[in-house]
Amino acid sequence: MHMTAQTHYQAELDAGRFRIQQCGACSRHIFPPRELCPHCGAGALRWTPARGTGAVYSTSTVSRKPDAGGNYNVALIDLDEGVRMMSRVEGVPPESVQIGQRVHAYVGSKDGRGLVLFAPLREAQQPTGGAA
């Protein structure tokens, strides 16, 4: 059975792996996952482990009532591969997330499904998100 780009991406995440696509024809990385390369139209896309490092491109604190879980972060992260994704920076107060801040990815879970989250990257820290 054919797996769509989306189901493949999610299946990898469910197995704890953060993978993104790279075009076999023009070598550019692609996110979000697609069937065809948006740069050159080629269909030869391969899955490659994401390095997992990147920087916050923009950030917002979404207001939520304390009894519903309180405020939370929504951010756009530019991965070092040159692609952008929506995610959340965890482990710090949502208001403290800064544009330009270096972050690294890890695979968390929500409702039993894998999802990519980010944490602040400290100077000497090795990226862990791309492992496996």
Add this chain to the structure above:
Amino acid sequence: MSRPNIPTSRLDAAAVNRPLRGSAAIVGAATYGCGEAPGMDDMALLARAAQAAVADAGLTMQDIDGIATCSVGATMWALPVIEHLGINPTYVDSTMLGGSSFIAHLLPAMRALEAGQCKAVLVCYGSAQRSATFGRKEVQSVRRFLDPQPYEFPYEPVLPVTAYALAAARHMHEFGTTREQLAEVAVAARAWAQKNPEAFMRDPLSIDEVLAARMIASPLTVRDCCLVTDGGGAIVLTRATQARDLKQQPVYVLGNATAVWHRQISCMPDLTTTSAVQSGAQAFAMAGLKPADMDMAQVYDAFTINTILFLEDLGFCAKGEGGAFVQGGGIAPGGRLAVNTNGGGLSCVHPGMYGIFALIEAVRQLRGEAGARQLPRARTAVVHGNGGTLSSQATAILGTAETL
């Protein structure tokens, strides 16, 4: 990520459309039930606005042989509209691009009119978004299923506001735009609204009140966000040759273009530059006019950042200078540019999609029917629509007979 460039081939489209400049005119315009219309539904509001717009043109519903309409909820919306109005169109356009749709409907309609495919096109919309609280949650969940965004929904952005908040945060970071400058947009809209009896919110509003209002998604407070109202709006478009024999002063369509670069906010190439740079450049080129020639700008202000982005992208100021442009009452009554003279989506009316109301306000100004808010000089207008999460952009240049 680099700032997007517009390929010159895209600007060639303006040259192709140039012969259509002024070939069609808006000959009828009307709103209905703006604000709160308890007991009304989408179709009822649309039908009443359509009836009034057709009558305004001095036509009858039987004269309408072209239709352009779409809805936030129904996927085959043109069908029940045609059925309800009892019209038999030879031209049907139900293109749905979000809030910019009705401005995007103009150019294809002009082409159909010019080709003789139809004689009178009704562009119409109605939504009881405010009153129809029943089923809102169900509609939301169906829409998430029919229009999935699997790479964003897991992070629980409150769409669309979170997307616009991310754009505002980036604009502030890159250009030093301040929350006070964002607030200026809401305060100016309110000042215009106070001159418009149709506007839903007319209480005085200060910059401090905008800043102190409840935060929705930083940096945007509830006063940086558009209203949720009911409302219907409609316009009638005919060939310019026919327009001159009708009741109203024709308002000519001098330029129109639409551009789309992305759907999800995470796929927007650069959050501080919208595809309005493309739709705007094409529309101005088709019209043979420039921003400095405009007597007013009616732009889709779903959020305060929109107005700043669109004034920059349409060429009223350089990129990054939108905050300074609106500061000190720059777009309020008496400012350097009249923007959203009805009070906009922030203070006048915003029933799900606002585009048709921006068009109608420009028509009212160009006809000299804007009452206490009437501009002393109103010969040209740029009307700009936005849809999705800064995703679809449609620009129209309108003018009176002397601009032909």
